[in-house]
Amino acid sequence: DRVIVVEGGGSHTQAALLTAASTVAREFRGGPSNPAAYGVAASAQCIVSLARQALGDTDIHTIRLVAALAGASSNEVRSTLAAAIGSAFPAREIRVATDLHALLYANAGDAAGVLVIAGTGAAVLARDIPGNLERTGGWGTLFGDEGSAYAAVKSALRACARAIDGVGMETLLTEALPRAAGLDAFLDFVPWQATADKRVIAGLAPALLLLVAGTFGVALSSPHEALPSPISPSQARDLRGIALEAARSGGGLVVVHPSFETDITWAFRDSGTLIVASRVPEDASIVIWPVTL
Numbered sequence: 001d002r003v004i005v006v007e008g009g010g011s012h013t014q015a016a017l018l019t020a021a022s023t024v025a026r027e028f029r030g031g032p033s034n035p036a037a038y039g040v041a042a043s044a045q046c047i048v049s050l051a052r053q054a055l056g057d058t059d060i061h062t063i064r065l066v067a068a069l070a071g072a073s074s075n076e077v078r079s080t081l082a083a084a085i086g087s088a089f090p091a092r093e094i095r096v097a098t099d100l101h102a103l104l105y106a107n108a109g110d111a112a113g114v115l116v117i118a119g120t121g122a123a124v125l126a127r128d129i130p131g132n133l134e135r136t137g138g139w140g141t142l143f144g145d146e147g148s149a150y151a152a153v154k155s156a157l158r159a160c161a162r163a164i165d166g167v168g169m170e171t172l173l174t175e176a177l178p179r180a181a182g183l184d185a186f187l188d189f190v191p192w193q194a195t196a197d198k199r200v201i202a203g204l205a206p207a208l209l210l211l212v213a214g215t216f217g218v219a220l221s222s223p224h225e226a227l228p229s230p231i232s233p234s235q236a237r238d239l240r241g242i243a244l245e246a247a248r249s250g251g252g253l254v255v256v257h258p259s260f261e262t263d264i265t266w267a268f269r270d271s272g273t274l275i276v277a278s279r280v281p282e283d284a285s286i287v288i289w290p291v292t293l
Contacts, residue, residue, distance in 0.1 A: 002063055004054050004091070006047050008033030009070035009099060010120030011199050015050035017058065028053045032199055035081055036071030036140065037120075043069065044084035051089050064093040068102030070121060073138070100125040100135065120202040122148035141198060149205030150198050156208050160186055173208070180204055 002025075006015045009032065016027040030050045035043040047067055055063065065085065072078050078096040086094050104115040104125050114126040122145050123138030137144060145151045160177060162168025164186060174186050181204060183192060193201075261276050 002058055004051050004063055004065045006033075006050065006065065006067040006069070007099060007103070008043070008047065008067065009117075010034040010037050011202060013046050013050060015047070015054045017054040017056065026054050026056060032120075033067075033069055034071035034120075035069065035077050036073075037198060040077065040081050040084055043071075044081055044088065047085055048088045051085075051091075060090060061092055063091045065089065065091045065095070066102075067094075067096045068099045069096065070099045070117070070123075070138075072096055072098050100138070101133075118147050118149065120148060120150050120198050121145050122151065148202065150202040153201050153204045153208055157189060177204065177208065180208070 001020060003018045004015060005018055006013060008014070011032055013030045013033040014027065015030070017025045019025050028050050030046055032038055033043045033046040047065075051065055067081075067085070069081075072081065082094045082096045085096070100115060100117065100123055103117070104113060104127060107113065107115065108127070110131075112127055112129045114124065117123050121138065121140065124136050126134045128134075137146070139145070141150075156173055156177065159168055159171055160174040163170050163174055178184065178186050178188060181189070181192065183189065256276050258276055
């Protein structure tokens with residue numbers, strides 16, 4: 001049997017067609033599909049669109065579709081969403097589950113393990129050796145999300161506002177965060193927040209991380225998903241391993257800013273995957289780039 005597996009949340013959704021041997025035949029990526037944040041109809045539309053791309057010329061009536069989603073914690077949401085998907089994508093079988101349990105099993109199997117999700121939301125699921133499960137977090141925007149990218153950006157924006165009002169410590173973020181968001185000044189965040197959803201706000205977290213960390217970062221999957229790291233020979237070798245593994249799994253280019261050419265490119269010699277450029281090309285998958293405060 002062939003299976004279309006979907007994993008989705010408040011930032012993005014991935015769908016893959018698996019063969020009978022559990023190998024990935026095709027994989028596609030789209031927008032958010034969290035039904036609690038965007039509604040069942042929008043979630044179903046996103047999943048169906050990606051599922052149709054993954055399906056290709058395979059007979060839809062022979063396909064099983066399994067969707068593991070953030071925001072699908074209640075039985076009512078899962079059953080309603082499965083029905084909505086089935087009405088537009090009549091697969092042989094459709095199952096909707098939470099992302100936590102599916103991702104923990106995908107990474108740990110039947111063994112003990114701890115899964116931590118910290119993106120637009122935040123939640124932890126742990127399983128011990130006997131198989132007992134313990135969950136914490138996942139409460140949503142109003143009274144949860146501690147440790148998430150969204151919460152980090154929200155705290156930073158609040159700290160900037162307090163600094164400007166003179167009731168908090170001064171911070172370079174009051175000038176740097178607007179630039180990261182493509183705004184002229186911090187005051188522009190006032191109209192910006194009226195249309196920025198949770199995903200857009202959380203999307204500033206990589207820039208925030210780089211701004212707080214200092215000089216440069218490595219972005220995995222896109223120029224907007226970054227990790228800080230110092231430049232040293234050992235770190236350059238580590239970066240090579242991280243970048244090449246990401247490039248092999250996701251495709252695309254490894255791009256280095258000219259200011260890091262001397263320090264970093266030697267570690268990628270003979271890899272055939274790295275280019276030096278002063279602007280980030282659209283097909284970049286790993287970006288090593290400076291951040292100026």
